[in-house]
Amino acid sequence: MDGTVGLGGHSAAILERSAPDGFLIGFEWNEESFALAKERLAPFSGRFLMVRENFAHLKEVLEELGKVPVDGILVDLGVSSFLLEGSGRGFSFLRDEPLDMRMDNRQNLTAKDLVNQLSPLQLEELIRSFGEERFARRIARAICEARRKSPIRSSKELAEIVLHAVPRGREKKIHPATKTFQALRMAVNQELENLKRFLETAPDVLRPGGRLVVISFHSLEDRLVKHAFRSDERLRVLTKKPVTPSKEEIARNPRARSAKLRVAERI
Numbered sequence: 001m002d003g004t005v006g007l008g009g010h011s012a013a014i015l016e017r018s019a020p021d022g023f024l025i026g027f028e029w030n031e032e033s034f035a036l037a038k039e040r041l042a043p044f045s046g047r048f049l050m051v052r053e054n055f056a057h058l059k060e061v062l063e064e065l066g067k068v069p070v071d072g073i074l075v076d077l078g079v080s081s082f083l084l085e086g087s088g089r090g091f092s093f094l095r096d097e098p099l100d101m102r103m104d105n106r107q108n109l110t111a112k113d114l115v116n117q118l119s120p121l122q123l124e125e126l127i128r129s130f131g132e133e134r135f136a137r138r139i140a141r142a143i144c145e146a147r148r149k150s151p152i153r154s155s156k157e158l159a160e161i162v163l164h165a166v167p168r169g170r171e172k173k174i175h176p177a178t179k180t181f182q183a184l185r186m187a188v189n190q191e192l193e194n195l196k197r198f199l200e201t202a203p204d205v206l207r208p209g210g211r212l213v214v215i216s217f218h219s220l221e222d223r224l225v226k227h228a229f230r231s232d233e234r235l236r237v238l239t240k241k242p243v244t245p246s247k248e249e250i251a252r253n254p255r256a257r258s259a260k261l262r263v264a265e266r267i
């Protein structure tokens with residue numbers, strides 16, 4: 001099972017390596033990625049089934065499909081370049097797009113709702129806990145100040161507000177709005193809740209000897225994965241330290257730089 005098909009890079013590789021009779025079930029909740037991946041993976045038809053579902057619901061979905069147990073499960077928690085650059089939903093502070101940030105457009109809550117409706121304290125807590133942002137209070141205040149004049153509607157508007165709220169010159173390496181955008185994206189898509197639910201139930205659907213692989217891109221996720229793997233009696237951890245990309249891989253694909261891959265085996 002690939003829990004995060006995206007545009008199908010990993011899925012295609014798994015299908016190639018598991019030829020001639022390996023069967024892959026792919027989960028992808030984003031409408032556009034789902035359609036593109038289906039097209040890309042069409043050559044594997046007969047060995048591939050794709051569902052537009054949240055990987056947090058893997059147990060119910062796999063049971064319904066009669067596909068339990070599976071031999072392996074992969075989830076890649078990165079934000080796809082497609083979502084950042086091609087979705088038009090305000091994931092990137094470098095673009096001027098409606099502040100939406102829903103990966104799955106069947107959901108109701110958007111980033112615009114959070115930014116315009118949460119109390120100053122709720123916003124501060126969200127930005128601090130999901131963004132690990134030290135200037136969370138200043139940013140939350142600036143957002144509340146700005147929205148008093150008119151609702152905040154676009155990614156660019158929000159990026160400008162954050163940029164002016166944080167002290168200059170402090171954040172040299174990354175754009176000052178990076179963490180705020182991360183926090184909103186995580187809240188809108190309930191990313192940590194989904195990951196927790198996934199980690200609790202994935203061992204239920206793995207056959208003994210089957211493997212669970214998670215690639216995460218920031219410490220909040222990696223911490224959850226590390227602890228879940230360690231504390232689950234059904235799992236044996238195969239990666240004492242996470243696998244990280246080589247210098248060559250980072251040179252080829254800079255977005256891989258913070259990736260951490262952990263693997264556990266079902267006992």
Ligand SMILES: C[S@@+](CC[C@H](N)C(=O)[O-])C[C@H]1O[C@@H](n2cnc3c(N)ncnc32)[C@H](O)[C@@H]1O
Pocket residue numbers: 003004005006007008009010011027028029030033053054055056076077078079080103194
């Ligand atoms: C980094 S991309 C995956 C890239 C993919 N591994 C590849 O090789 O092309 C992550 C994808 O997971 C999807 N996604 C994130 N959370 C999800 C969830 N809870 N359920 C289903 N899909 C999810 C996103 O929509 C996105 O397309």
